[in-house]
Amino acid sequence: MKVICDRGALVESLNLVGGVIVSRTPKPVLSCIKVTANDGALTLSGTDMEVAVKLTTPRVEVAESGDMLVPSDKLLAIVRESIDATLTIEANDEAAKITGQDSKFTIYGHNIEDYPPIPEYDGDPDFEVSAEELHRLIAMTIFATARENSRYAINGVLVEREKNKLTVVATDGHRLALAKGMCTSHNDTPQSAIVPTKALNLLLRLFDDAEQTVSVKMKDGQIMFATEEATLSTNLVEGNFPPYADVIPKDGDKKVTIATDVLVSAVRRAALLTNEESKGVRMAFDQAGLTLSSRAPEMGEAEIKVEIDEYVGDEVEIGFNPQYLLDALKVADESQVHIDMKAPNKPGVLRTGPQFLYVIMPVNLQ
Structure with missing residues (x-):
């Protein structure tokens, strides 16, 4: 194999594929990137046995077809630190040679036969979605997934499709x-899958062109996302996702409408005087407006008053984790948010338009 590559494009591609590779593994081949030159294109592949990425890198001249398996970290470090506009990469047996204008490196790789197969995307997709829409759906939910929870199903994001409608849901038990x-x-046929968060974070980086159309296919316990240049495949999370429709309150009789930026500013300021022991912010709603207050022992206390656009219902005081509120408000794509509440010990529901809903459990304020 012999290729002449644009260094900048190669660095970008190696960074993307390297995102799937684990640095510590009992299987040395899993710390490697598979480099394949064929039909005038250079393809980089990586996998951790759960998630796999395949990416065709642009601006490459293929002098000789072939493939090689080289350690990802060493290859990326050499290419990134090079001062050349182009680099020549050659493979000979299990060694790769990277040559620049004033440098030459030899990296010892592994037998290509030892590398696990990367799933191939073939056949018609189950559905297609724009990269812009896919980014929006993931960004509005992925932050609410659990971190290393024993209930494995909530360590991923639920993706449901019914005809041309997509619903994406994430929860950690508190929101x-x-x-x-x-x-x-x-x-x-309606489809449902729980996708690991690692795969979705990689997807956000891999399909970063809003104009792209992403083809999606589910089969054999996997989901695959593909464009002409890249493919991401991942095993699905096993288990049953919680019946999310049952936990969305529908009886909130206290309703507030408030400007998104106003609420973000107020919550941020109130959160300044919270700590691990008292990380809740008290929110008092009435017809006159909203008062946010917080108090932390040996730190002090804060009180912020803000105007609200509309309030319906009796007055209520309820405590929320300010970071949980800000996580949702950061992805809000509307100028106003609507919050429904029932009581201080009942969850609140935050909405921005018909396409985003956020349920947040209250915190106990002493």
């Missing part, structure tokens, strides 16, 4: 984020 979107369906 739940739900976003709705549209797709182009090629399969009328």
